[in-house]
Amino acid sequence: MKTEKGQPILNIRNLNIWYGDKGILSSLSFEVQEKQVTAFIGPANCGKSTLVRCFNRLNDFTPNFKFTGEILFKGSSLYAEQDATTVRKQIGMVFRRPTLFRGSIHENVAYAARISNVSRTSELNAIVEKNLRRTGLWNEVEGILDETPVQLSTGQQQLLCVARALAAEPEVLIFDEPCGELDPIETVKIETLMRELANDCTLIFATNKRRQAARVSDVAGFLYGGELIEFGATEKIFTNPQDSRTEQYVTGRMG
Amino acid sequence: MNSLMSRPNPKQKFALQSIALLTLGVVSLLVWNVLKKTYLSDVQVSSVARVSDPVPNLLGDIYFFLSISFLGVLLGITCAFYLEEWLPETNWVRCLIEGQVSILSGVPSLLYGLLVVTVFLPYSGAFQRTQGFPPAGDLNTASLQVSSFQGDTTLFYIAVLTFVLLVVPRVIKATQEALRSVPIPMRESAYALGANRWQVLTKHVVPLSLPRVIAGACRAMSCALAVSALFIGIYISGYTIQPGRMSGRFALFLGAALVLSIFSSFLSQRYPLASTRHT
Numbered sequence A: 001m002k003t004e005k006g007q008p009i010l011n012i013r014n015l016n017i018w019y020g021d022k023g024i025l026s027s028l029s030f031e032v033q034e035k036q037v038t039a040f041i042g043p044a045n046c047g048k049s050t051l052v053r054c055f056n057r058l059n060d061f062t063p064n065f066k067f068t069g070e071i072l073f074k075g076s077s078l079y080a081e082q083d084a085t086t087v088r089k090q091i092g093m094v095f096r097r098p099t100l101f102r103g104s105i106h107e108n109v110a111y112a113a114r115i116s117n118v119s120r121t122s123e124l125n126a127i128v129e130k131n132l133r134r135t136g137l138w139n140e141v142e143g144i145l146d147e148t149p150v151q152l153s154t155g156q157q158q159l160l161c162v163a164r165a166l167a168a169e170p171e172v173l174i175f176d177e178p179c180g181e182l183d184p185i186e187t188v189k190i191e192t193l194m195r196e197l198a199n200d201c202t203l204i205f206a207t208n209k210r211r212q213a214a215r216v217s218d219v220a221g222f223l224y225g226g227e228l229i230e231f232g233a234t235e236k237i238f239t240n241p242q243d244s245r246t247e248q249y250v251t252g253r254m255g
Numbered sequence B: 001m002n003s004l005m006s007r008p009n010p011k012q013k014f015a016l017q018s019i020a021l022l023t024l025g026v027v028s029l030l031v032w033n034v035l036k037k038t039y040l041s042d043v044q045v046s047s048v049a050r051v052s053d054p055v056p057n058l059l060g061d062i063y064f065f066l067s068i069s070f071l072g073v074l075l076g077i078t079c080a081f082y083l084e085e086w087l088p089e090t091n092w093v094r095c096l097i098e099g100q101v102s103i104l105s106g107v108p109s110l111l112y113g114l115l116v117v118t119v120f121l122p123y124s125g126a127f128q129r130t131q132g133f134p135p136a137g138d139l140n141t142a143s144l145q146v147s148s149f150q151g152d153t154t155l156f157y158i159a160v161l162t163f164v165l166l167v168v169p170r171v172i173k174a175t176q177e178a179l180r181s182v183p184i185p186m187r188e189s190a191y192a193l194g195a196n197r198w199q200v201l202t203k204h205v206v207p208l209s210l211p212r213v214i215a216g217a218c219r220a221m222s223c224a225l226a227v228s229a230l231f232i233g234i235y236i237s238g239y240t241i242q243p244g245r246m247s248g249r250f251a252l253f254l255g256a257a258l259v260l261s262i263f264s265s266f267l268s269q270r271y272p273l274a275s276t277r278h279t
Helices: A048-055 A084-090 A105-109 A111-115 A121-134 A138-144 A154-166 A184-197 A210-216 A234-239 A244-250 B010-038 B054-086 B092-105 B109-124 B126-130 B138-147 B154-180 B184-192 B197-226 B229-240 B248-270
Strands: A008-019 A022-033 A037-041 A065-073 A091-094 A172-176 A202-207 A219-224 A227-233
Touching: A008 A048, A008 A202, A022 A048, A022 A202, A022 A219, A022 A227, A037 A048, A037 A210, A048 A065, A048 A091, A048 A172, A048 A202, A084 A091, A091 A154, A091 B184, A105 A111, A105 A121, A105 A154, A111 A121, A111 A154, A121 A138, A121 A154, A138 A154, A154 A172, A154 A184, A184 A202, A184 A210, A202 A210, A210 A234, A210 A244, A219 A234, A219 A244, A227 A234, A227 A244, A234 A244, B010 B109, B010 B248, B054 B092, B054 B154, B054 B197, B092 B154, B092 B248, B109 B154, B154 B197, B184 B197
Parallel strands: A037 A202, A037 A219, A091 A172, A172 A202
Antiparallel strands: A008 A022, A008 A065, A219 A227
């Protein structure tokens, strides 16, 4: 949180991933800069989710998951030198479909604080209010904090999930197609929020909507067939791509 | 699992079929052996129907069901949690236990009765104490003692053991299904927030699967209730029949059945009929 904009926070070197014998990603090398939005675009099944799930070690639970290469998080190896639980507290994640935990809205947002043994009510209330305000959900749910979040709309539920992830105070937040289930207006809300969050947090973003990536991201990578075809500033990827496949994809002729 | 769609080729199919036939043959021989030994030769089946005191019987039943629910359900649930949450999918212990569970939960209750008559009763020493068929006047007293759990309790323990064996596989199956029904995104979201395994288990998996686990346990118990005629069989046979110790041939059959069941549990893991696995 102290370093200036533009420093690499994640360093990926020659990353190869397999599920069993099936290769998913091959020889990926890139850097994710701090406090920027890094987007990964590509057609379905190109390995976007697999790639972003590597950063918070969620792939640990996938049977037959194998990888070679190195992922450095702030200089130390994510897999060899760090504890998975600690990593996941620093690198949060928002999924495609909002998953609500049991209990009230308050309990949902306070989840990360609770599992880190914060138990004072005043502290928890402060955390809940702060993060709901950050996501712009506070005014809508202020009166119903002790009620179940199931009554919220899908977009609000997704915002709640973002608030819940933010409550863990992550340094990096991964969005795995956060708008996959949302309508255009809710999508705009999430996109605006992501731009705001980029001021104090690094964002990694997987999507198959090209325009969304163009709107939101600073840096973009095009994944195709398990390879990182092109990686660079969003502007360049979308206006002046170097590879013909990237050009075909961003102009809509492919995928 | 990548072997999701793989079907055995003709050779393997032939091997599987011959194993199935062999198992069937062994089981029929076992049944025949037992029937010949007990019911067809020197049997004295009691035809004396007596009215016994309902209160000790009722107490005995309650005590009995408390025992099997405590032992069987607890054992089954812990076993299922261990299998599902701790052991990796390709672990051979898991493969073995799951295979045995599938076999055991399909075994008809009659075979459990045979197990009692051929293994538990002769080796438990119950006969030495009861000395076979008691004089007519004593039967009532004996039933009172067993039911109220005061006198010779060996028969009671045998019944509990048998029913634990009957209940455990069903509880394991039901609990495993319940644990698999917990949505993966739910677990992943919790993990992604930095929860450790224990927190995910206690805050999400247990509360979400508990209704199904309880329902499964109840179903297993009611299943036990349904076959409690077997209990009467055990109870009566303790007084009426006196099978000898196992013959060498019988032990051989038993061993063969065990080996076949272990073998087939590995085979069924290799060639599953349908995948029950998540991801």
